[in-house]
Amino acid sequence: MKRFSFEVISETLREVLTKSGFDDERAELCGRLFTEASRDGVYSHGLNRFPRFIDAIKTGLVDVDAKPELIQSLGALECWDGHSGAGNLNAYDSMTRAIALAQAHGIGCVALRNTNHWMRGGSYGWQAADQGMIGICWTNTLPNLPPWGGTKPTLGNNPLVIAVPRDEGHVVLDMAMSQFSFGALETYRKRDQQLPVVGGFDGKGQLTSDPGEIEASGRPLPIGYWKGSGLSLMLDMVVALLSGGNAVFQIPPEVPKETKLSQVFIALSPLKDDREHTLNGILAFLRTASSDESGVRYPGERTLEIRRQSIDQGIPVDEDIWNQIIAL
Amino acid sequence: MKRFSFEVISETLREVLTKSGFDDERAELCGRLFTEASRDGVYSHGLNRFPRFIDAIKTGLVDVDAKPELIQSLGALECWDGHSGAGNLNAYDSMTRAIALAQAHGIGCVALRNTNHWMRGGSYGWQAADQGMIGICWTNTLPNLPPWGGTKPTLGNNPLVIAVPRDEGHVVLDMAMSQFSFGALETYRKRDQQLPVVGGFDGKGQLTSDPGEIEASGRPLPIGYWKGSGLSLMLDMVVALLSGGNAVFQIPPEVPKETKLSQVFIALSPLKDDREHTLNGILAFLRTASSDESGVRYPGERTLEIRRQSIDQGIPVDEDIWNQIIAL
Numbered sequence: 001m002k003r004f005s006f007e008v009i010s011e012t013l014r015e016v017l018t019k020s021g022f023d024d025e026r027a028e029l030c031g032r033l034f035t036e037a038s039r040d041g042v043y044s045h046g047l048n049r050f051p052r053f054i055d056a057i058k059t060g061l062v063d064v065d066a067k068p069e070l071i072q073s074l075g076a077l078e079c080w081d082g083h084s085g086a087g088n089l090n091a092y093d094s095m096t097r098a099i100a101l102a103q104a105h106g107i108g109c110v111a112l113r114n115t116n117h118w119m120r121g122g123s124y125g126w127q128a129a130d131q132g133m134i135g136i137c138w139t140n141t142l143p144n145l146p147p148w149g150g151t152k153p154t155l156g157n158n159p160l161v162i163a164v165p166r167d168e169g170h171v172v173l174d175m176a177m178s179q180f181s182f183g184a185l186e187t188y189r190k191r192d193q194q195l196p197v198v199g200g201f202d203g204k205g206q207l208t209s210d211p212g213e214i215e216a217s218g219r220p221l222p223i224g225y226w227k228g229s230g231l232s233l234m235l236d237m238v239v240a241l242l243s244g245g246n247a248v249f250q251i252p253p254e255v256p257k258e259t260k261l262s263q264v265f266i267a268l269s270p271l272k273d274d275r276e277h278t279l280n281g282i283l284a285f286l287r288t289a290s291s292d293e294s295g296v297r298y299p300g301e302r303t304l305e306i307r308r309q310s311i312d313q314g315i316p317v318d319e320d321i322w323n324q325i326i327a328l
Numbered sequence: 329m330k331r332f333s334f335e336v337i338s339e340t341l342r343e344v345l346t347k348s349g350f351d352d353e354r355a356e357l358c359g360r361l362f363t364e365a366s367r368d369g370v371y372s373h374g375l376n377r378f379p380r381f382i383d384a385i386k387t388g389l390v391d392v393d394a395k396p397e398l399i400q401s402l403g404a405l406e407c408w409d410g411h412s413g414a415g416n417l418n419a420y421d422s423m424t425r426a427i428a429l430a431q432a433h434g435i436g437c438v439a440l441r442n443t444n445h446w447m448r449g450g451s452y453g454w455q456a457a458d459q460g461m462i463g464i465c466w467t468n469t470l471p472n473l474p475p476w477g478g479t480k481p482t483l484g485n486n487p488l489v490i491a492v493p494r495d496e497g498h499v500v501l502d503m504a505m506s507q508f509s510f511g512a513l514e515t516y517r518k519r520d521q522q523l524p525v526v527g528g529f530d531g532k533g534q535l536t537s538d539p540g541e542i543e544a545s546g547r548p549l550p551i552g553y554w555k556g557s558g559l560s561l562m563l564d565m566v567v568a569l570l571s572g573g574n575a576v577f578q579i580p581p582e583v584p585k586e587t588k589l590s591q592v593f594i595a596l597s598p599l600k601d602d603r604e605h606t607l608n609g610i611l612a613f614l615r616t617a618s619s620d621e622s623g624v625r626y627p628g629e630r631t632l633e634i635r636r637q638s639i640d641q642g643i644p645v646d647e648d649i650w651n652q653i654i655a656l
Contacts, residue, residue, distance in 0.1 A: 072599070073434070074433065074434025074435075074597055075404065075432065075433035075434050076403070076404040076433040076434050076435045076436075077430075077433065077434025077435040077596060077597060078434070079599060102405075104403065105402065105403035105404040105405065105433055106401070106402025106403050106404050106405025106406075106437070107402075107404050107405040107435055107436075107437045107594075108404075108435075109434070109435045109596065134566055134569060134570070136566075143613075146617050147614055147617050147624050148624070149617070149618055149623045149624040149625065150614075150616075150617025150618040150623055150624040151617060151618065152616060152617045152618075153617070154613050154614050154615075154616055154617040154624075155614070155617075160559075162559070162562040162563075162566065164562065164565045164566060164569060171561070171562070171565060173558045173559060173561075173562045175552075175555050175558065175559070179552055179553075179555070197535070197553055198526075207525070223551055223552025223553075223555045223556060224503075224507055224551025224552045224555075224556055225507075225524075225525055225551075227503050227507070227551045227552075227556075228551060228552055228555075230501045230503065230626070230627040231488075231490070231501060231503070233499070233501075233610070233614065233626060233627065234490040234492065234499070234501045234627065235490075236610060237492045237499060237606075237607060237610055238462055238464075238490065238492060238596070240606050240610070241462060241492060241598035241599060241603060241606065241607070242462070242596060242598060242599065243599075244599040244601065244602075247606055247609065247610045248610070248613075249609055249610055249612075249613035250609070266435075268405060268437065268566070268570060269402055269405060270569035270570060271400070271407065271569060271570065271571075271572040273572065274572075275569060278565075278568050278569065278575055279565060279569070281575065281577055281578070282561070282564060282565055282568070282575045282576070282577055284577075285471075285482050285576075285577035286475055286478075286482050286483070286561065287482075288478075288480060288482055289474055289475050289477070289478025289479060289480045289481070289482040289483075290477055290478040290479065290480075295477045295478055296475050296476070296477040296478045296482075297477065298558070298561060299558040299561065299562065
């Protein structure tokens with residue numbers, strides 16, 4: 001593990017992206033989004049994902065020249081086609097447009113079809129909150145989550161992001177509909193640890209906290225059992241109906257592909273009066289649930305801590321990944 | 329348990345509501361919403377709740393003359409004050425307005441402050457879907473759910489509703505952020521049954537499936553542990569920032585009160601082309617997760633079955649409750 005400054009990393013990524021065919025502005029933004037993900041501790045969708053992203057350009061999955069195209073406007077609700085462009089750029093553009101719509105109408109919604117993996121979903125929540133907007137967005141994905149009552153993956157884990165702007169630090173939830181990602185299961189297994197709570201079924205159909213058993217059965221749990229199962233389904237239906245794009249069942253199930261996804265981006269203008277007072281009151285009350293000061297955390301709190309550390313000490317980078325990137 | 333026709337019940341409720349001071353039109357709508365909840369199997373927020381609703385009028389919690397007042401409009405996003413009117417009427421009016429906004433702008437959002445319990449939240453999802461709209465709404469409530477990492481209830485279970493219109497029967501999710509409601513815990517305990525999955529903590533801070541232990545500790549679980557805890561917090565923040573009304577921590581914690589709530593109602597216009605094809609494809613694929621035809625259900629499926637039964641055979645009514653109602 002090495003640490004590099006934000007500038008060194010983002011500049012390095014920018015150069016690779018320029019070589020891969022992006023114009024200067026898009027290369028800068030794309031590199032920045034990857035760097036910010038690692039800066040905020042989301043390494044899996046930051047630098048660790050970058051080599052695979054470049055590979056997706058080489059294999060033609062991601063089109064560096066594509067930009068979202070407006071298909072239909074109903075005023076505050078717009079439908080766009082991502083034309084298989086870079087997922088994080090398409091998503092960033094879509095939230096930018098949703099914010100502009102919200103500035104004009106109070107609320108704005110962009111539904112996006114035919115896009116690629118947006119990398120770190122939270123990015124677009126932080127983006128909205130940085131503009132003083134409430135941001136809500138979600139994506140569908142390939143079938144990777146069995147519904148409650150079933151054994152085969154016919155749902156996506158469909159991550160949902162909700163962000164609220166706050167002067168002292170935004171509050172940003174970024175969560176998938178599975179209790180644990182396959183990445184998390186792998187991490188626990190490699191450390192020889194049990195999950196903190198049950199995370200799926202073993203081969204005999206029993207609930208288990210053993211990460212390896214869940215990887216083997218391919219049956220991770222939706223959050224809240226039947227509840228997250230239902231929520232995942234609804235998110236897929238809404239995103240498909242608004243975008244006119246693929247639903248989970250129409251997305252190729254081969255894991256490395258994960259393309260032609262559908263996403264929704266909503267921005268809402270909060271009432272200005274006493275916003276900080278309300279949010280700080282909510283958080284202060286939240287803390288009182290535990291006698292331990294740090295017993296209860298809010299979504300995004302840990303992100304801000306890691307971000308401060310990354311800025312102070314540099315962003316941690318896996319050496320193997322770094323060597324791969326500079327060789328690109 | 330008796331069964332009565334929809335007409336007999338709704339007419340009986342209408343008469344009581346007229347006596348309680350509602351004008352004819354509001355009495356009819358309010359009675360219909362209660363009757364529909366029971367018709368669809370949500371007895372707890374249908375007829376079983378009606379005597380308590382009338383009591384709330386008598387104690388001044390619900391103002392029969394109040395109607396929502398527009399406080400601010402930003403175009404497609406409006407903020408209304410419910411002035412402590414009947415919760416179900418305020419909610420119905422708000423979704424009606426959100427639908428009108430969505431007809432004009434593609435998406436519409438009404439944030440409502442100072443309202444009362446909306447009874448069955450799903451009602452406003454079905455309402456939107458009946459108008460061919462996607463409906464999303466949620467409410468906050470009094471502090472009744474400890475956050476992950478805490479022992480005291482500083483979150484609300486903040487029910488969330490997502491509805492999608494479908495010719496063969498809408499798909500409607502209506503779920504609280506707690507894994508089990510206190511009503512459900514009581515039902516399991518009285519039947520001397522364990523919960524199907526862990527539902528909270530016992531007095532020693534261990535996860536348990538024993539409903540009585542959870543009632544005693546006052547520590548039900550949020551869905552997905554830390555995930556539902558975060559989602560509940562975000563729903564509260566968004567609803568408070570949009571409505572300018574109370575957050576959970578500002579709502580009086582005394583259980584019978586549960587007043588001055590904040591709610592959000594969003595309607596979205598789906599793309600018309602191949603809507604049914606997409607939704608039916610999603611549902612058909614969902615079923616393939618289980619070799620058992622009825623292994624996997626979708627949100628709202630059971631509602632439609634119960635509705636058909638209620639229409640065929642009459643709506644089941646608890647005799648005690650019915651006697652209370654006709655004595656009102």
